[in-house]
Amino acid sequence: MSDYEKIMSTYETTPESEIQSRIKQFQKILKREGIEGALIQQLIDRFYFSGTIQDGIIIIPAEGAPVYLCRRSVVRAQQETPLEIVPFRSFKEVPGALEDLGVRADSTLGLELDVIPAALYQRFASMLGEVKWVDLGPLVREVRSVKSPYEVERIRAAGIQVGKVMETAEKILTEGMREVDFASGLEKRARELGHQGILRMRGFNQELFYGHIITGEHSALMSHIDAPSGGVGVNPSIGQGAGFRIIGAGEPVSVDFVGNVGGYLIDQTRLMVVGDLDGKLEEGFDQARSIQDRVIEAIKPGATWSSLYDLAVSAAAELGVPDRFMGPPGEQVRFVGHGVGLEVDEFPFLAPRLDMELLPGMVFALEPKIFHPGKGITGIEDTFLVTESGSERLTVTDREIIRV
Amino acid sequence: MSDYEKIMSTYETTPESEIQSRIKQFQKILKREGIEGALIQQLIDRFYFSGTIQDGIIIIPAEGAPVYLCRRSVVRAQQETPLEIVPFRSFKEVPGALEDLGVRADSTLGLELDVIPAALYQRFASMLGEVKWVDLGPLVREVRSVKSPYEVERIRAAGIQVGKVMETAEKILTEGMREVDFASGLEKRARELGHQGILRMRGFNQELFYGHIITGEHSALMSHIDAPSGGVGVNPSIGQGAGFRIIGAGEPVSVDFVGNVGGYLIDQTRLMVVGDLDGKLEEGFDQARSIQDRVIEAIKPGATWSSLYDLAVSAAAELGVPDRFMGPPGEQVRFVGHGVGLEVDEFPFLAPRLDMELLPGMVFALEPKIFHPGKGITGIEDTFLVTESGSERLTVTDREIIRV
Structure with a gap:
C-alpha cells in the first residue's frame, strides 16, 4: 500500500x-x-480550526487560547481536537463564556455572516446587544x-483517487448506458477509495454531487449553480449532473469529478468518447487545452x-x-477557476476585477470549457498548486481525450 | 415497467x-x-412553490399571482415552472419588482430567516429600510x-426504491467487507433506481449522505447531527455513516437508508446480521419494534x-x-420521529412539548432505536402517512431482522 x-x-485526526x-x-x-474574538460555527470552519466537526461554537480570541463550546458529541470532540472542550447546552451560556475569556461586552466580534442563518445572527445580536458584529466569511476564506x-498531501491523495476513478471510467463506459448508470459506477469506485460522498460548497443554495457526468447535447445545458456546466440531472429538484439520457457513440462524455480524501477536495474534468468524436468537437477540446496551457504558464x-481570467478570455477570443x-x-459564467480545499468554492477565484495576488500554497482548479449548443x-x-516559482499540477490523469 | x-x-415536471x-x-x-408578501429564495422552497430550482427569488404576494425573478437558467425555469418568469441580474431590482406587484415600501414581508445567510438578510434590510421582516421558516414548514x-405517490415510489435497495443489501452483505464497501453497493443500486444522491436538510450544519450504514460497536456512537445514530464515517470532516470498519459475523449491521424519487425522500432502517445475533441484541430489536407498534396504534x-413521543418514552421505560x-x-436525542418530504427534517417532529396536531396527509418517519454501548x-x-382514520406504512420492507 502506498x-x-x-x-x-485511514480515519486520521489533524495534527x-x-x-x-x-x-x-x-x-x-x-x-x-x-x-477581539471570533465565534466559529459553520461545520467546515470548525473542522479547519479544530480537527473535529462536533456540534458547538469555537471561540477564538484575538490573543490567547481558543475554547470549544461543545454540545455534541463531547466524547468525539475530545478524541479529535487538541482544543480545550467546554460542554455546553444552550446559547445562553455564550455571554458567560466570552466573559471568562476576558472579552468585553462592547467588543468587536466576528460571526460567519456569509453562512450562518439570519435567525441565528438575530439571536446573537439580541443576546449581546452592545457588540459590533463583523463578517468573518472573507477572513476565514483568506x-x-x-x-x-499537510493539506497539500491530502489534496494530492485526492488527485490520485480521481485518477483511479478515471481508470474505472475507461473500463465501464459503453454505448447505450444511461448517464446515471455510468455515474453510479464511478461513485462506487470513489467510495471504495475513501471518498466521503458529501461535497461542501460555501455559497448559499450551491450544491454538487461528486461532479457532472454529462453527455451529448445535455452537457451543453446550464443549471442553477455557479458552474461552467450543469447537465440535466435525474429530476428538476436536483437539476444538474447525470440524468437518464442514453449515451451514444461519437458523443462528448464529460466527466467532471471531485475527489475527496480526509475532507479535502480536488477537481478534474476529462472528455471521453465511445468511438470517434466529430472534428468540431475535437477542435473544441484542443482549444480548451490550449487556453489552459496559456494560463498555466x-x-x-x-x-x-x-489577470489569469483575463488571459483565458483573450485566448478564447483569439481562438x-x-x-x-x-x-x-x-x-456564460464569469470565471475560469476556483480554489479547492475543504470546500469547492474557495479562494482564489479566477474572475474579473479581483486584484488580489496568488500566494505560494494556494490551490485552485482551472477549467476552460467550450460550448457547442445542441x-x-x-x-x-486540472487542479494546481502555486509554488515559489510557478505551479505544480496535482491532478494526475493525462491531458488527452479518453477514447474507448 | 410498473x-x-x-x-x-422519469424527469417529470410538477403539474x-x-x-x-x-x-x-x-x-x-x-x-x-x-x-403582505413572501420572498422565497431557498432552493427547496423554490422547488416546492414553482417546480424548478433555477436561481432567483419567487415573490408570492398575499393576494394575486406570484412572479419568479430568475437569474439562471431562465431557459430551464421557463420549461419547468408555470409561474411567470422575469429575468433579473441584481438584487437592486427587487424593490422595483415589489412595487410592480403593488407591495408598499412599509409592508410586512417574509424572508426564510431560518435558512438564508445573515449577510443576505442584512442586504435586504438595508435595501428596504422601512419593511418589517417576518421569518417564513415555520410557515413554509407548515x-x-x-x-x-401527488407528493405521497412520489414518497411511495421512494419506499419501493428503498425496498429494492434492501434486496441488494441481502445479496451483497458478507463477513469481512468494510462498511464503506457495503454502503457503496447500496448507493450504486439506489442511483440506478433514480436516486438523486444529495439529501436536503433544513437545519444549519445538518447533512446526511444516503443514511447511516453502520455496524458493531461503531453503530452505537453518536455524531454532530441531530439523529439517533451517527457512526464514525471515513474521516473526521464527515464524522458519520459508513467508515472503514470491517464487518464481522454476529454483529448488528444497521442500514438506515433514505430513498429519493423526484426530489421526495423516505426513511427506513433495518437491522441485518451475518449469521446469528447475540440474544441481548435480538431482544433490543424486539423492544424497538414493540415501541414502534405502540406508537403506530x-x-x-x-x-x-x-403525545406520540411521550408514548414511545413510556414504552421504553416499561421495557x-x-x-x-x-x-x-x-x-440521547429527544425525538422519536420526523417529517419527511423534500427535506429529511420536516414537520411534524415527534418530540416533547409540541402540542400541534397530526393532520391527514402528514408523512413522518418513526424510528425507535435502542443502544447497546460497545x-x-x-x-x-418506517415512514407513515397519516390517513383520515389512522396511518398507512409507506416503507415496504418486512419488519424483521434480515439474516444472511
Missing part, C-alpha cells in the same frame, strides 16, 4: 501543530481587522486559501487572480470562441 | 394544479399572519407538512406530536431501557 493509499483508507498554526495565522488577521504541506506568486467560452451564448461541452480541468 | 418504476426513471394549490394554501397562511396525493388525525433509548446514556444499535424505522 502512502497515498494509506491516507485514503496538533496544524491546528495551532491555523489559529495563529487567523489571530494575526483578527488583530489586523481589529476584531486564511484557508493558503494550504499547508502565467501561474506564479504575485500574479493577480483576475474565435468568445461567445461559447464558459457557457453557451447568453449564459452538441455538447468540450473542456478540461 | 407505474412506480416509471416515476423512478400546474399542484403548484397553484400550494401557492393558494400558502397565501391563506400569509393572510392569517398579516404578511404548508409543506401536509402532502398532496396511536397515529391518527388530532393526536398531538408530543426497562429508558437510558438507552434514542442514544447511549447521556447522549456492541451496537438495534432499531427500526
Whole structure:
C-alpha cells in the first residue's frame, strides 16, 4: 500500500501543530481587522480550526487560547481536537463564556455572516446587544486559501483517487448506458477509495454531487449553480449532473469529478468518447487545452487572480470562441477557476476585477470549457498548486481525450 | 415497467394544479399572519412553490399571482415552472419588482430567516429600510407538512426504491467487507433506481449522505447531527455513516437508508446480521419494534406530536431501557420521529412539548432505536402517512431482522 493509499483508507485526526498554526495565522488577521474574538460555527470552519466537526461554537480570541463550546458529541470532540472542550447546552451560556475569556461586552466580534442563518445572527445580536458584529466569511476564506504541506498531501491523495476513478471510467463506459448508470459506477469506485460522498460548497443554495457526468447535447445545458456546466440531472429538484439520457457513440462524455480524501477536495474534468468524436468537437477540446496551457504558464506568486481570467478570455477570443467560452451564448459564467480545499468554492477565484495576488500554497482548479449548443461541452480541468516559482499540477490523469 | 418504476426513471415536471394549490394554501397562511408578501429564495422552497430550482427569488404576494425573478437558467425555469418568469441580474431590482406587484415600501414581508445567510438578510434590510421582516421558516414548514396525493405517490415510489435497495443489501452483505464497501453497493443500486444522491436538510450544519450504514460497536456512537445514530464515517470532516470498519459475523449491521424519487425522500432502517445475533441484541430489536407498534396504534388525525413521543418514552421505560433509548446514556436525542418530504427534517417532529396536531396527509418517519454501548444499535424505522382514520406504512420492507 502506498502512502497515498494509506491516507485514503485511514480515519486520521489533524495534527496538533496544524491546528495551532491555523489559529495563529487567523489571530494575526483578527488583530489586523481589529476584531477581539471570533465565534466559529459553520461545520467546515470548525473542522479547519479544530480537527473535529462536533456540534458547538469555537471561540477564538484575538490573543490567547481558543475554547470549544461543545454540545455534541463531547466524547468525539475530545478524541479529535487538541482544543480545550467546554460542554455546553444552550446559547445562553455564550455571554458567560466570552466573559471568562476576558472579552468585553462592547467588543468587536466576528460571526460567519456569509453562512450562518439570519435567525441565528438575530439571536446573537439580541443576546449581546452592545457588540459590533463583523463578517468573518472573507477572513476565514483568506486564511484557508493558503494550504499547508499537510493539506497539500491530502489534496494530492485526492488527485490520485480521481485518477483511479478515471481508470474505472475507461473500463465501464459503453454505448447505450444511461448517464446515471455510468455515474453510479464511478461513485462506487470513489467510495471504495475513501471518498466521503458529501461535497461542501460555501455559497448559499450551491450544491454538487461528486461532479457532472454529462453527455451529448445535455452537457451543453446550464443549471442553477455557479458552474461552467450543469447537465440535466435525474429530476428538476436536483437539476444538474447525470440524468437518464442514453449515451451514444461519437458523443462528448464529460466527466467532471471531485475527489475527496480526509475532507479535502480536488477537481478534474476529462472528455471521453465511445468511438470517434466529430472534428468540431475535437477542435473544441484542443482549444480548451490550449487556453489552459496559456494560463498555466502565467501561474506564479504575485500574479493577480483576475489577470489569469483575463488571459483565458483573450485566448478564447483569439481562438474565435468568445461567445461559447464558459457557457453557451447568453449564459456564460464569469470565471475560469476556483480554489479547492475543504470546500469547492474557495479562494482564489479566477474572475474579473479581483486584484488580489496568488500566494505560494494556494490551490485552485482551472477549467476552460467550450460550448457547442445542441452538441455538447468540450473542456478540461486540472487542479494546481502555486509554488515559489510557478505551479505544480496535482491532478494526475493525462491531458488527452479518453477514447474507448 | 410498473407505474412506480416509471416515476423512478422519469424527469417529470410538477403539474400546474399542484403548484397553484400550494401557492393558494400558502397565501391563506400569509393572510392569517398579516404578511403582505413572501420572498422565497431557498432552493427547496423554490422547488416546492414553482417546480424548478433555477436561481432567483419567487415573490408570492398575499393576494394575486406570484412572479419568479430568475437569474439562471431562465431557459430551464421557463420549461419547468408555470409561474411567470422575469429575468433579473441584481438584487437592486427587487424593490422595483415589489412595487410592480403593488407591495408598499412599509409592508410586512417574509424572508426564510431560518435558512438564508445573515449577510443576505442584512442586504435586504438595508435595501428596504422601512419593511418589517417576518421569518417564513415555520410557515413554509407548515404548508409543506401536509402532502398532496401527488407528493405521497412520489414518497411511495421512494419506499419501493428503498425496498429494492434492501434486496441488494441481502445479496451483497458478507463477513469481512468494510462498511464503506457495503454502503457503496447500496448507493450504486439506489442511483440506478433514480436516486438523486444529495439529501436536503433544513437545519444549519445538518447533512446526511444516503443514511447511516453502520455496524458493531461503531453503530452505537453518536455524531454532530441531530439523529439517533451517527457512526464514525471515513474521516473526521464527515464524522458519520459508513467508515472503514470491517464487518464481522454476529454483529448488528444497521442500514438506515433514505430513498429519493423526484426530489421526495423516505426513511427506513433495518437491522441485518451475518449469521446469528447475540440474544441481548435480538431482544433490543424486539423492544424497538414493540415501541414502534405502540406508537403506530396511536397515529391518527388530532393526536398531538408530543403525545406520540411521550408514548414511545413510556414504552421504553416499561421495557426497562429508558437510558438507552434514542442514544447511549447521556447522549440521547429527544425525538422519536420526523417529517419527511423534500427535506429529511420536516414537520411534524415527534418530540416533547409540541402540542400541534397530526393532520391527514402528514408523512413522518418513526424510528425507535435502542443502544447497546460497545456492541451496537438495534432499531427500526418506517415512514407513515397519516390517513383520515389512522396511518398507512409507506416503507415496504418486512419488519424483521434480515439474516444472511
